[in-house]
Amino acid sequence: xxxxxxxxxxxxxxxxxxxxxxxxxxxxxxxxxxxxxxxxxxxxxxxxxxxxxxxxxxxxxxxxxxxxxxxxxxxxxxxxxxxxxxxxxxxxxxxxxxxxxxxxxxxxxxxxxxx
Amino acid sequence: xxxxxxxxxxxxxxxxxxxxxxxxxxxxxxxxxxxxxxxxxxxxxxxxxxxxxxxxxxxxxxxxxxxxxxxxxxxxxxxxxxxxxxxxxxxxxxxxxxxxxxxxx
Numbered sequence: 017x018x019x020x021x022x023x024x025x026x027x028x029x030x031x032x033x034x035x036x037x038x039x040x041x042x043x044x045x046x047x048x049x050x051x052x053x054x055x056x057x058x059x060x061x062x063x064x065x066x067x068x069x070x071x072x073x074x075x076x077x078x079x080x081x082x083x084x085x086x087x088x089x090x091x092x093x094x095x096x097x098x099x100x101x102x103x104x105x106x107x108x109x110x111x112x113x114x115x116x117x118x119x120x121x122x123x124x125x126x127x128x129x130x131x
Numbered sequence: 132x133x134x135x136x137x138x139x140x141x142x143x144x145x146x147x148x149x150x151x152x153x154x155x156x157x158x159x160x161x162x163x164x165x166x167x168x169x170x171x172x173x174x175x176x177x178x179x180x181x182x183x184x185x186x187x188x189x190x191x192x193x194x195x196x197x198x199x200x201x202x203x204x205x206x207x208x209x210x211x212x213x214x215x216x217x218x219x220x221x222x223x224x225x226x227x228x229x230x231x232x233x234x235x236x
Contacts, residue, residue, distance in 0.1 A: 049223065058135075058217050058226030059174070072223055105172055109224075118162045120224060122174040 018042075020123035022108050028129045029098055036094045037126045041110030048091050049120060050083055051107040052076065059107055065091060098130045133158045137218055137227035144208050144234050152203040152230045154218030162222060163194055165203050168215040168229070177203070177216075208234045 021040045029035050041048045046067050051059035062081070063073045067088035077083075080098075085091040095102055105127050109120040134157040144150055156163070165177040178185050178192040180201065185192055189208075194201040205212055215229040 051224075053172075058219070058228050059224070061223035061225065064223055074223065107174065118222070119164065119176060119179040121176060122166075125172050127172070 020108055020110050020121055022106075022123040022126050024126055025124060026127045026129075028131065030131050031098060031100060033098055034094065034096045035098055035128065036092055037106055037108075037128075039091045039093070039108030039123060041089070041091070041108070042121055044112070045110035045121075046088065046113045047111045048085055049109040049111070050091070050093050051109065051122075053105040053107060053125070054103075059105075062093075095128075098128075100130050103128055103130045133160070133221055133225050135218060135220055135225050135227035137216075137230050139230060140228065141231045142233070144232070146208060146210060146234055146236050148208050148234075149204070149206045150208060150232070152205070152216055152218075152232075154201040154203070154227055156199050156201075156218075156220050159196065159199070160220040162224075163201055163218065163220045164224065165192055165201070166217045166219065167212075168217060170214060174217070205232075208232075210234045210236055 023038045048065045050062040053059040065085040080096045083093045105125045107125045109122045111120045136155045138153045163181045166174045180192045180194045182196040189206045191204045213234050217229045219226040
């Protein structure tokens, strides 16, 4: 069983462009989370899915951010009209179904640099 | 929202030394995890420990939920232990700012 995978691992884009990241959770994990981490800080929660339903969104998730998990498996995070302040590491995590130990397992992250 | 404070912010050790990292949190929690973030940014699970004590090799952790703190013990530290250690609590995890550990040979 492989861990959480994310693609791409690195992304450089120009301000104003749209970017999309993909996350593949551990198989049979029905919960999936997105976090953002800026340099020198701990990760900050963005949003969470249970199966295909997006159940919680942080205030950090502005209107330019959208996340989907169409079939309850992989997820995508899109940032529209990127700004330099969006430069960060975007982390995805997954955890087993409700009622099971809620350990979250993290992927390697996607480093975004907005020029 | 819940606040998480970690101490110390930085810690420098000689190889073989022991250390204790602390995590205080402002409200009761059902979930507490300790992570090690390696130099490439990967967050590695160390413990899921909302209460009680657990041990894994040279690492152990204790959470006293009633007093809202958790401790991570590292014994006989090695250079490969270097990195940032995070405590995180809650459901959509709230992370502390981490402890930057440097172990010198």
